[in-house]
Amino acid sequence: MTKKYWLILIAFILTQLSPVAVMIVLQLNGFSGTEAELQGMSVFIGFTLGFIVISLIALKTKPDKNFIQGQADVGQTVLWSIAGIFMAFAAQYVAALIEMTLLGIEPGSENTEMIVDMATAVPYMVIVVAIFVPIMEELVFRMVIFGSLFKRFGFWIAAVLSGLIFAIVHWDFEHILVYLAMGIVFAFLYVKTKRIIVPIIAHVGINSFVMLIQVVFGERLQDLIEQMEEFEQAAQAFIGGFFL
Numbered sequence: 001m002t003k004k005y006w007l008i009l010i011a012f013i014l015t016q017l018s019p020v021a022v023m024i025v026l027q028l029n030g031f032s033g034t035e036a037e038l039q040g041m042s043v044f045i046g047f048t049l050g051f052i053v054i055s056l057i058a059l060k061t062k063p064d065k066n067f068i069q070g071q072a073d074v075g076q077t078v079l080w081s082i083a084g085i086f087m088a089f090a091a092q093y094v095a096a097l098i099e100m101t102l103l104g105i106e107p108g109s110e111n112t113e114m115i116v117d118m119a120t121a122v123p124y125m126v127i128v129v130a131i132f133v134p135i136m137e138e139l140v141f142r143m144v145i146f147g148s149l150f151k152r153f154g155f156w157i158a159a160v161l162s163g164l165i166f167a168i169v170h171w172d173f174e175h176i177l178v179y180l181a182m183g184i185v186f187a188f189l190y191v192k193t194k195r196i197i198v199p200i201i202a203h204v205g206i207n208s209f210v211m212l213i214q215v216v217f218g219e220r221l222q223d224l225i226e227q228m229e230e231f232e233q234a235a236q237a238f239i240g241g242f243f244l
Helices: 004-029 035-059 074-102 108-122 125-153 153-169 173-193 197-216 218-243
Strands: none
Touching: 004 035, 004 125, 035 108, 035 125, 074 173, 074 197, 108 125, 108 197, 125 153, 125 173, 125 197, 153 173, 173 197
């Protein structure tokens, strides 16, 4: 692993820890918002700074020799980027289905719910979750960790190991299979195209969709669901009246 790769890893670890330090600084400076606003603001500041640092290091890092020859052209890059979004969604769905049917794990993620709460309290945190975080994670887990393991162990061992680390970092151990499945898909996209931008776009696509549904349209969807439930109850009561 090169020196620049180690710098990226160190910067990523510090980024994960940064919200705690930022939170203390905000509190010392008289931050008066709610707990969700304090957490959201801390994550926004810490992860934005981390994104800038990691991106600058990555831009100055020479591409790995294993991912130079045979790179996908522009058309293939666009095609695999779009296909990658659907592949990641499919992998996520299959993994969630296995969790429910074989392991008895209920759908829904506490990690996602916590992020949605913070993004609702601090709307511009959506940018961090939808764009900054996926870019950082692909640079760390695919370009650095997977790329380094791939040279020594080949695709499957590298994909599974980097995918497990990717899953563990999210601190959502109940749904570790979902994160692992997505990590393997992103690793495949990287190897297939030899362009880190492809898994980045796929990852950004998934996170952006989740944020769009959960944060932007979350309340509207909840209202619609409640209206449909009320309509269903009214319809049942109306139909039931004919049989009294």
